[in-house]
Amino acid sequence: MPLALAATLLAQLAISGAAPAASADQQLPPVEASSSSNYIFYQPTLKAKGDSLHVTGTICRRANRSLLSPPRVQIDHLSGAGEVVETSYGFLPLLSSREDQRCGRFGGSLKSPPQPGDRIRICLARSKGSCPAP
Numbered sequence: 001m002p003l004a005l006a007a008t009l010l011a012q013l014a015i016s017g018a019a020p021a022a023s024a025d026q027q028l029p030p031v032e033a034s035s036s037s038n039y040i041f042y043q044p045t046l047k048a049k050g051d052s053l054h055v056t057g058t059i060c061r062r063a064n065r066s067l068l069s070p071p072r073v074q075i076d077h078l079s080g081a082g083e084v085v086e087t088s089y090g091f092l093p094l095l096s097s098r099e100d101q102r103c104g105r106f107g108g109s110l111k112s113p114p115q116p117g118d119r120i121r122i123c124l125a126r127s128k129g130s131c132p133a134p
């Protein structure tokens with residue numbers, strides 16, 4: 001299968017926000033992904049690690065884009081009222097401008113424990129403010 005076709009099929013199967021797996025003793029908050037006009041998030045997941053949360057996922061440059069790679073991913077922990085509880089940043093390896101290497105994996109952690117009604121939102125790192133709604 002040509003690589004461009006595979007990338008198109010992958011884009012069609014993209015999940016803008018994936019429901020995390022719940023642990024037996026802790027209900028994990030939902031994860032929302034705010035993709036941009038040039039980049040899209042795929043299958044973000046959330047795992048509890050002790051008292052902290054770890055977010056991982058894949059981000060890909062959309063087809064026919066040759067932009068510089070974004071430096072990091074912003075991870076916002078939002079309360080049930082929509083207020084930012086904590087902001088963290090995840091490392092994003094350099095995304096090549098080559099058509100066959102336009103995706104990368106990211107990961108980051110949040111230290112504040114989730115409360116009922118909380119949610120996690122991810123986006124490309126911003127200079128000011130929280131991640132926009134998806």
